[in-house]
Amino acid sequence: xxxxxILIEGSRVTKRFGGITANDxxxxxxxxxxxxxxxxxxxxxxxxxxxxxxGHLTPDGGKVILRGRQVSGKPxxxxxxxxxxxxxxxxxxxxxxxxxxxxxxxxxxxxxSSAHEVARRAxxxxxxxxxxxxxxxxxxNLSGGQQKLLELGRCxxxxxxxxxxxxxxxxxxxxxxxxxxxRIEELHRAGRTFVVVDHDMESILRISRRLVVxxxxxxxxxxxxxxxxxxxxxxxxYAGL
Amino acid sequence: xxxxxVYILLAVAVLALAYxxxxxxxWMHVAxxxxxxxxxxxxxxxxxxxxxxxxxGHMAFASIGGYASALLVQWYGIPIPLGMAAGVxxxxxxxGLIGWVCLRMSGPYLAIFTLGxxxxxxxxxxxxxxxxAGMAGLHTEPLFRAATRLPYFYTAFGLLxxxxxxxxxxxxxxxxxxxxxxREDEQAAAASGIDVARFRILAFAIASGFAGxxxxxxxxxxxxxxxxxxxLDLMAVLVVMAVIGGMERLPTAVGGAFAVEFxxxxxxxxxxxxxxxFGVILLLTMRFARNGLLTPFWLHxxxxxxxxxxxxxxxxPGRKDSRA
Amino acid sequence: xxxxxxxxxxxxxxxxxxxxALIAVxxxxxxxxxxxxxxxxxxxxxxxxxxAYYVITLFGVPPxxxxxxSMAALFTxxxxxxxxxxxxxxxxxxxxxxxxxxxxxxxxAFFLRNIAxxxxxxxxxxxxxxxxxxxxxxxxxxxxxxxxxxxxGIVLILALLYFMHRTIWGQALDAVSQSREAAAIVGINPRRxxxxxxxxxxxxxxxxxxxIAPIFSLAPDMGVLPNIxxxxxxxxxGMGSVLGSIIAGIALGESEGLFTAFFPxxxxxxxxxxxxxxxxxxxxxxxxxNGLFGRRHLRME
Numbered sequence: 001x002x003x004x005x006i007l008i009e010g011s012r013v014t015k016r017f018g019g020i021t022a023n024d025x026x027x028x029x030x031x032x033x034x035x036x037x038x039x040x041x042x043x044x045x046x047x048x049x050x051x052x053x054x055g056h057l058t059p060d061g062g063k064v065i066l067r068g069r070q071v072s073g074k075p076x077x078x079x080x081x082x083x084x085x086x087x088x089x090x091x092x093x094x095x096x097x098x099x100x101x102x103x104x105x106x107x108x109x110x111x112x113s114s115a116h117e118v119a120r121r122a123x124x125x126x127x128x129x130x131x132x133x134x135x136x137x138x139x140x141n142l143s144g145g146q147q148k149l150l151e152l153g154r155c156x157x158x159x160x161x162x163x164x165x166x167x168x169x170x171x172x173x174x175x176x177x178x179x180x181x182x183r184i185e186e187l188h189r190a191g192r193t194f195v196v197v198d199h200d201m202e203s204i205l206r207i208s209r210r211l212v213v214x215x216x217x218x219x220x221x222x223x224x225x226x227x228x229x230x231x232x233x234x235x236x237x238y239a240g241l
Numbered sequence: 242x243x244x245x246x247v248y249i250l251l252a253v254a255v256l257a258l259a260y261x262x263x264x265x266x267x268w269m270h271v272a273x274x275x276x277x278x279x280x281x282x283x284x285x286x287x288x289x290x291x292x293x294x295x296x297x298g299h300m301a302f303a304s305i306g307g308y309a310s311a312l313l314v315q316w317y318g319i320p321i322p323l324g325m326a327a328g329v330x331x332x333x334x335x336x337g338l339i340g341w342v343c344l345r346m347s348g349p350y351l352a353i354f355t356l357g358x359x360x361x362x363x364x365x366x367x368x369x370x371x372x373x374a375g376m377a378g379l380h381t382e383p384l385f386r387a388a389t390r391l392p393y394f395y396t397a398f399g400l401l402x403x404x405x406x407x408x409x410x411x412x413x414x415x416x417x418x419x420x421x422x423x424r425e426d427e428q429a430a431a432a433s434g435i436d437v438a439r440f441r442i443l444a445f446a447i448a449s450g451f452a453g454x455x456x457x458x459x460x461x462x463x464x465x466x467x468x469x470x471x472x473l474d475l476m477a478v479l480v481v482m483a484v485i486g487g488m489e490r491l492p493t494a495v496g497g498a499f500a501v502e503f504x505x506x507x508x509x510x511x512x513x514x515x516x517x518x519f520g521v522i523l524l525l526t527m528r529f530a531r532n533g534l535l536t537p538f539w540l541h542x543x544x545x546x547x548x549x550x551x552x553x554x555x556x557x558p559g560r561k562d563s564r565a
Numbered sequence: 566x567x568x569x570x571x572x573x574x575x576x577x578x579x580x581x582x583x584x585x586a587l588i589a590v591x592x593x594x595x596x597x598x599x600x601x602x603x604x605x606x607x608x609x610x611x612x613x614x615x616x617a618y619y620v621i622t623l624f625g626v627p628p629x630x631x632x633x634x635s636m637a638a639l640f641t642x643x644x645x646x647x648x649x650x651x652x653x654x655x656x657x658x659x660x661x662x663x664x665x666x667x668x669x670x671x672x673x674a675f676f677l678r679n680i681a682x683x684x685x686x687x688x689x690x691x692x693x694x695x696x697x698x699x700x701x702x703x704x705x706x707x708x709x710x711x712x713x714x715x716x717x718g719i720v721l722i723l724a725l726l727y728f729m730h731r732t733i734w735g736q737a738l739d740a741v742s743q744s745r746e747a748a749a750i751v752g753i754n755p756r757r758x759x760x761x762x763x764x765x766x767x768x769x770x771x772x773x774x775x776x777i778a779p780i781f782s783l784a785p786d787m788g789v790l791p792n793i794x795x796x797x798x799x800x801x802x803g804m805g806s807v808l809g810s811i812i813a814g815i816a817l818g819e820s821e822g823l824f825t826a827f828f829p830x831x832x833x834x835x836x837x838x839x840x841x842x843x844x845x846x847x848x849x850x851x852x853x854x855n856g857l858f859g860r861r862h863l864r865m866e
Binding site: 054055056075076077080081085086088092093094095096097101104105106108109110115154157158 | 415418419421422425426428429430431432433434435436437438
Binding site for chain 2: 649653664668671674682683789790796840851854
């Protein structure tokens, strides 16, 4: 762990796709134990930033430092092994594998994991997510909300220090959304760090300790939610679109 | 009864071995060739069915294994098993290389690439005729100097059983789970901590090694190798076998190989019509029974023993669910 | 090696290249609408060649009308095949569409090739010339058939361009390739255009087969390599760019011609020329692993 409690840091992250600059020199650091909400209009570069910070994209400029080690350019599984877990904007499960198998996979990638131990943890995780009765179903046969929960569970099986959740509330039934928020808060209290991207402002404001706003590939605001809400630049970015 | 299906399979195997000496040479030959295809179909299923790497170069590796072993034995006079082992090693290395080169290719692109590889191998083998004897065929050293085919039958049987045991162990282990995860979603697999590149290369290397083993045996059994062994038509026959049987499980792929090979012989009077007929059966299978024609029977059969084979055994330790 | 020989190789390369481009344009069209790589395209080309041959020899039709008959026949056959085999691609219930399209078209290719061996025999056949005789350009001699094949190929590609840009059906195809949903909303039936695109692609391949037949011969496995060359052209020429396809086609044809001319061992030159095109494909795929069709939508330009 680095001395100042910073868990993961993207420094001057730049990423271009063809002529579009999706991230333009973004500085983004997350301290251990924080719960960061990341918002911004469509196309502002949130998902790109997450993809860079979790190793799914290699930045064109800048670097990613994870627990004091530079990791940009390394494959995504290295990030996972170092305690970085993520969900995807459109849920990406192992469709033709059972619910239980979906959770077994990340557990078994850990060195010296035993199948029995991982299975026990996976079942405990399913209990926690209220999915235990579905363990033998194919993941593709779950409802949208259940799939989001399962994807969260798959992250947890990595026993991660930090979780990046990309639009966890999108298209989720309000009832299940509350359930999801409760789980996130529980996990946060238990010491996990979160970065949550979503358009559901109400939910984001409800849970986040710190709010980061992006627009046109840049970070335009960063601070406590109450302060950011009234920030002129933020209001302009949202109104300007 | 627990594991009833395993006992039934064992009993069938013992019967087959005991009855073998009384089988006439013609059907024994058919059985040997069927087992040759069984190794190929199951290893292709490991690659295409489990890992989702739809390679069209699998027969090319059989061809490479066959030629490598035959030529090494011819040039250096090494024992045939050593030649076959060298062929397997070469195919593992080449397969790993191909797997590495096409790491970033998916679906149809990987198929096109491996198709290209197979064509180049075939063209090279038929053109470099001062080494490979080209289309005339390379005469190979026979594995046994025996009057009957019985030793070949037992060897093929042994190779098939060992191959299936090894591949079965792989797909039942966490590796099998990782391969399926990669098939389902590479990004999510990487996010779950799987070294996707390593396992894709590994899958290619392992499957190609078994293809090379099958090819090496075939060469020293049949006595002559031609470049068409690695051609597109045999590759298509292999796809027919695996898909008709069920390409996502090793036993159904082997079953498909047996069924197609025996049907090809039974339908001999239809001559050239057999291949297009099997083409039609492949298309019908894809259209109406994509999981393969043998898969439902196999699942039923497994249920006899109350086991959960087909799903990796690492997945449900300590619980006897009957999902397969 | 004389200059004349090089020129002849170059002229031949250009003609072959145009024929490749004609096949490649069909592959592109089918990919952009149906979103599948058609592994059976070379076999539709083979069928087109045989179809023209039998129309000429059995019914005494002159070669050019026979080519059109063959195009019409393949258009129809392709639509029937598409209806029978490819409809699951348009249903949401079908999973792993890539895999389905791949195995089905690969299986179809296997079926067509082996049916052709039965129906037409394994031995090469050669139909009569479109226009017999040769043209002299100085020392350079080019057969009329090659000139005809090259020009007819260009005319057909231009006709396709006109069709795509200037007709309502072409515009509708463009719309479907960009968004099936949006096209459906404005009243275009996308399913009809799946069949139509597959049919047009096959008809172009049939024309290529009919044009090439008097130059080379017809054989049941004649489609395997042009199918691979078509992929090379689609990658090199850029998705949907017809001009790019023509240029890439000619470039490939030329480099194959020069490869043959310069290959040190003449007895093996021809065999390795085939491998050369395949090797180009593999190398291109290594550098653009998913770049066969960079853009998913069709923009014939």
